[in-house]
Amino acid sequence: MIEIIKSAAAEITIDPKEVAVYLGYYSANGIDDKTINDAITEFKTHSDFKACCVKVPVKIKENIIDLGFMQAESKSLRKNLEGCDEAYILAATTGINSQRLIEKNSVISPIKGIVTDCVGSAAIEAFCDKINLSFENSGFLRPRFSPGYGDLCIDCQRKIVDFLYANKNIGLSLTESLMMVPKKSVTAIIGIGKEKNKCRGNGCMTCKAEKCPYRD
Amino acid sequence: MNILKKIKSGITYCDGGAGTLLQSWGLEAGEYPETWNITKPEKIIEMHRLYLEAGANIITSCTFGANRFKFDNLEEIITAAISNAKTACEGYDAFVALDIGPLGKMLEPLGDLPFEKAVEVFSESIKIGADAGADLVLIETMNDSLEAKAAVLAAKESCNLPVFVTCVYDEEKKLMTGANPAAMIAMLEGLGADAIGMNCSLGPKQMLEIIPEFAKYASLPIIVNPNAGLPRSENGKTVFDIDADEFSDIMCEIVKSGATIIGGCCGTTPEHIRKTVEKTKELPFMLPEKKNLTVVSSYTHAVEIGNAPIIIGERINPTGKKRFKEALRENDINYILNEGLAQNKKGVSVLDVNVGLPEIDEPEMMVNVIRALQSVIDLPLQIDTVDPVAMEKAMRIYNGKALINSVSGKEESMKAVFPLVKKYGGVVIAVTLDENGIPDSAKGRVEIAEKIIARASEYGIGKNNIIVDPLAMAVSSDSDSANITLEAVKALHDMGIKTSLGVSNISFGLPSRADVNAVFYTMAMQNGLDCAIINPFSEEMMKAWHCYMALTGKDENCTDYIEFAQSLEPTEKKAEVKSSTGLDGCIISGLKEQAGAAAAELIKTMPPMEIINTMIIPALNTVGKGFEEKRVYLPQLLMSAQAAKEAFDAIKSAIPAGENKKAKIVIATVKGDIHDIGKNIVKVLLENYGYEVIDLGKDVAPEKIVKTVKSSGAKLVGLSALMTTTVPAMEETIKLLREEAPDCKVMVGGAVMTEEYASMIGADSYGTDAMSAVRYAEEIL
Numbered sequence: 003m004i005e006i007i008k009s010a011a012a013e014i015t016i017d018p019k020e021v022a023v024y025l026g027y028y029s030a031n032g033i034d035d036k037t038i039n040d041a042i043t044e045f046k047t048h049s050d051f052k053a054c055c056v057k058v059p060v061k062i063k064e065n066i067i068d069l070g071f072m073q074a075e076s077k078s079l080r081k082n083l084e085g086c087d088e089a090y091i092l093a094a095t096t097g098i099n100s101q102r103l104i105e106k107n108s109v110i111s112p113i114k115g116i117v118t119d120c121v122g123s124a125a126i127e128a129f130c131d132k133i134n135l136s137f138e139n140s141g142f143l144r145p146r147f148s149p150g151y152g153d154l155c156i157d158c159q160r161k162i163v164d165f166l167y168a169n170k171n172i173g174l175s176l177t178e179s180l181m182m183v184p185k186k187s188v189t190a191i192i193g194i195g196k197e198k199n200k201c202r203g204n205g206c207m208t209c210k211a212e213k214c215p216y217r218d
Numbered sequence: 219m220n221i222l223k224k225i226k227s228g229i230t231y232c233d234g235g236a237g238t239l240l241q242s243w244g245l246e247a248g249e250y251p252e253t254w255n256i257t258k259p260e261k262i263i264e265m266h267r268l269y270l271e272a273g274a275n276i277i278t279s280c281t282f283g284a285n286r287f288k289f290d291n292l293e294e295i296i297t298a299a300i301s302n303a304k305t306a307c308e309g310y311d312a313f314v315a316l317d318i319g320p321l322g323k324m325l326e327p328l329g330d331l332p333f334e335k336a337v338e339v340f341s342e343s344i345k346i347g348a349d350a351g352a353d354l355v356l357i358e359t360m361n362d363s364l365e366a367k368a369a370v371l372a373a374k375e376s377c378n379l380p381v382f383v384t385c386v387y388d389e390e391k392k393l394m395t396g397a398n399p400a401a402m403i404a405m406l407e408g409l410g411a412d413a414i415g416m417n418c419s420l421g422p423k424q425m426l427e428i429i430p431e432f433a434k435y436a437s438l439p440i441i442v443n444p445n446a447g448l449p450r451s452e453n454g455k456t457v458f459d460i461d462a463d464e465f466s467d468i469m470c471e472i473v474k475s476g477a478t479i480i481g482g483c484c485g486t487t488p489e490h491i492r493k494t495v496e497k498t499k500e501l502p503f504m505l506p507e508k509k510n511l512t513v514v515s516s517y518t519h520a521v522e523i524g525n526a527p528i529i530i531g532e533r534i535n536p537t538g539k540k541r542f543k544e545a546l547r548e549n550d551i552n553y554i555l556n557e558g559l560a561q562n563k564k565g566v567s568v569l570d571v572n573v574g575l576p577e578i579d580e581p582e583m584m585v586n587v588i589r590a591l592q593s594v595i596d597l598p599l600q601i602d603t604v605d606p607v608a609m610e611k612a613m614r615i616y617n618g619k620a621l622i623n624s625v626s627g628k629e630e631s632m633k634a635v636f637p638l639v640k641k642y643g644g645v646v647i648a649v650t651l652d653e654n655g656i657p658d659s660a661k662g663r664v665e666i667a668e669k670i671i672a673r674a675s676e677y678g679i680g681k682n683n684i685i686v687d688p689l690a691m692a693v694s695s696d697s698d699s700a701n702i703t704l705e706a707v708k709a710l711h712d713m714g715i716k717t718s719l720g721v722s723n724i725s726f727g728l729p730s731r732a733d734v735n736a737v738f739y740t741m742a743m744q745n746g747l748d749c750a751i752i753n754p755f756s757e758e759m760m761k762a763w764h765c766y767m768a769l770t771g772k773d774e775n776c777t778d779y780i781e782f783a784q785s786l787e788p789t790e791k792k793a794e795v796k797s798s799t800g801l802d803g804c805i806i807s808g809l810k811e812q813a814g815a816a817a818a819e820l821i822k823t824m825p826p827m828e829i830i831n832t833m834i835i836p837a838l839n840t841v842g843k844g845f846e847e848k849r850v851y852l853p854q855l856l857m858s859a860q861a862a863k864e865a866f867d868a869i870k871s872a873i874p875a876g877e878n879k880k881a882k883i884v885i886a887t888v889k890g891d892i893h894d895i896g897k898n899i900v901k902v903l904l905e906n907y908g909y910e911v912i913d914l915g916k917d918v919a920p921e922k923i924v925k926t927v928k929s930s931g932a933k934l935v936g937l938s939a940l941m942t943t944t945v946p947a948m949e950e951t952i953k954l955l956r957e958e959a960p961d962c963k964v965m966v967g968g969a970v971m972t973e974e975y976a977s978m979i980g981a982d983s984y985g986t987d988a989m990s991a992v993r994y995a996e997e998i999l
């Protein structure tokens with residue numbers, strides 16, 4: 003059964019340091035705390051944190067991963083899910099009102115816009131982290147793996163969104179080019195392992211974009 | 219009996235859940251129920267029969283997701299579905315509703331689905347269903363007001379069947395995209411729906427709490443189709459927590475609160491419907507009474523006119539505004555949006571939108587501005603135009619029920635405007651002039667108002683949807699003009715007709731106009747004026763309004779007045795902003811106000827171009843260099859950019875025409891891509907360096923980019939793409955540019971771009987960040 007999760011904004015902790023990283027501060031220097039904290043407060047009042055998820059069986063045959071509702075060929079996902087019999091399929095969003103806020107603030111000033119946008123990125127990650135925590139008694143969770151990571155094709159995005167009825171359940175839809183609306187949304191596969199995995203780094207680190215500034 | 223008679227003669231019963239029932243009969247997760255119409259028609263017919271036996275009068279065809287986006291064999295599916303429903307209904311006094319669910323895509327401007335495309339896709343399904351013999355169209359489970367509007371328009375334009383609409387409200391009593399019941403009622407009644415209400419997501423208990431809102435505002439029959447409470451998993455099966463007994467008990471309360479068309483949604487079973495029919499069929503049948511409210515709405519809320527005077531902000535209008543005209547000519551939508559946001563902050567209830575300028579394409583601009591305003595401002599809008607094409611296009615895509623400015627007593631005007639108001643819904647401002655001009659008596663103006671109202675009723679438009687503007691004329695040219703207008707306002711008010719005035723005309727030709735306007739405004743409100751189109755930045759006008767509200771008991775405990783009074787700036791001169799670090803220092807430190815003040819000071823002693831070349835540009839270069847060397851971060855770079863812009867603005871008027879016009883650059887986020895934050899940063903910096911940036915926005919077709927490059931003569935194009943899925947559109951754009959504008963250079967950037975990628979798709983340059991875009995522009999232009 004698809005479970006719908008809603009979180010009050012007060013339950014989501016957005017770390018200003020995370021926001022600073024998205025803003026391109028690679029070190030902790032020069033962060034304007036007030037600007038970021040104000041933006042976090044404002045973003046939270048415009049957010050509607052909603053997610054839907056369901057547990058599916060995982061079958062792996064060579065590089066083909068069969069999740070029941072979809073099959074995908076991916077070495078990176080295989081590496082991520084190896085040893086898992088089950089996985090959570092997750093879609094989460096900060097809601098359409100938060101997107102309106104980002105657009106509004108971008109009109110008012112480019113700085114306000116970009117700070118709000120980065121707060122949004124940190125917010126959706128924080129929300130997903132919180133959901134992850136609630137899954138933890140299911141087993142040892144693997145890092146969240148999203149369509150487009152590594153060699154997993156971005157097309158699976160549509161399969162996940164359709165399978166979860168994410169549009170009806172949480173208002174998440176895809177554009178023709180598979181971008182998510184609201185923009186601050188995440189879809190992910192989270193493997194449930196029986197033992198502590200050896201997987202290192204978060205989902206982002208498995209991405210092929212080696213020149214990405216967010217890499218350590 | 220047809221369905222419209224049926225719903226007016228007694229409680230009408232819809233069926234219950236389909237998806238949940240079919241799942242219990244073996245529908246797999248991920249399998250589309252619609253396909254069973256063809257593969258297992260006997261199951262679908264059986265399901266309908268169970269609901270008919272339970273007492274349902276409306277059988278919903280199994281076509282919830284039947285649209286072109288999901289199915290190639292659309293005609294086959296819908297025809298089979300209607301045929302299954304009709305077969306089931308044989309021998310019953312029942313109607314077949316063509317079920318239309320949401321398309322699963324977000325409409326522009328939040329998503330990428332164009333409004334007309336949505337109308338087209340809905341129309342296709344509806345035509346097939348109507349041809350197959352459906353008795354009505356049931357548009358249901360709508361999460362988004364604009365999508366609901368597209369669906370209703372599609373139904374109205376492609377068949378003559380009655381249209382029922384139900385939307386999904388959450389615990390906050392709002393749709394996912396923000397609309398409350400009052401806003402939805404205003405819009406849907408305006409569009410000519412036949413019954414409206416709610417379904418899905420909530421159980422009957424929560425829906426019971428929403429019905430009073432419907433009972434208060436709705437004039438149409440109210441539909442309530444709740445879920446069977448909340449789902450939970452039991453031994454791997456989905457069960458809902460409200461059984462048929464409890465469900466039917468609450469449905470009795472729902473009928474007593476005013477719903478007359480009831481049924482169920484997810485998790486409800488034939489048993490839920492059977493018990494509901496049994497318990498409610500003897501209850502009193504109460505159709506909502508006609509409300510006759512004057513209401514406009516946005517995508518979030520409704521504004522009721524007539525309770526207390528409201529302000530319509532007049533600043534989105536080029537008349538007499540040089541900067542605004544410039545913004546229109548340059549397609550500077552951001553400038554216009556800021557005018558809207560600033561008025562919103564001042565407390566206006568509605569924004570007037572007038573973008574008429576002879577040299578621009580008004581219909582296109584009107585649509586763009588309305589769409590852009592509705593992506594950031596939740597106020598209802600007043601569509602202000604004399605061009606009927608612009609009016610219709612704007613009314614069509616407007617998300618809500620708009621205020622329309624205006625219709626006059628001229629036959630030609632009424633013929634053009636009333637059919638639009640009838641079709642799209644809206645409240646229209648009626649100005650009291652006709653073929654004979656403006657009467658010079660209150661009586662004459664009231665007579666025109668009556669003529670307009672009578673003519674409107676021939677189109678089926680009620681008096682409540684007309685607001686009369688009896689016209690304020692300059693008191694300097696006719697000393698009786700204020701008296702005439704006020705007398706007309708009072709007479710109309712006494713007749714129960716709503717009124718509006720463009721207040722500031724009264725003072726035309728006089729000194730200290732704001733004072734005259736404010737007193738006249740107060741007098742007009744005292745005579746019953748409902749709406750005033752005014753400049754909300756005028757402190758005198760806002761004082762008049764706030765004081766009036768407080769003095770007439772319309773501002774409880776004077777709360778708003780006190781807040782307003784405290785917000786007024788002290789009249790003493792503001793402390794002069796002075797900078798000790800010089801203009802370049804201010805820019806480097808990102809001090810916006812100080813940079814503006816320093817530039818204003820410098821311009822007294824230094825030629826503008828010298829300020830730009832010796833202070834502003836070097837300062838920007840210093841910051842830009844720091845950014846490239848990772849000593850300065852993006853927010854600081856942008857703050858410096860804003861400071862530089864402030865300085866530019868302070869000296870701009872002193873720059874001789876023709877000087878400092880650097881080359882033009884066209885920038886856009888490519889087709890299919892809706893992320894534009896990076897492109898916007900590039901724009902800010904390029905403008906800082908004096909380039910004339912033509913920003914085409916996001917999701918821009920290659921043809922439009924090429925067309926703009928050719929018409930503007932730009933020698934550089936900047937393209938942005940976020941995802942691998944949109945890089946092909948970038949490649950296509952470059953290809954087209956090479957063919958049609960071979961001497962134009964192309965620079966690209968965006969999250970997925972790399973040097974290799976850029977050269978692979980044929981770009982001239984790849985920029986890692988905004989500064990590298992500036993550097994490239996400086997190198998080649």
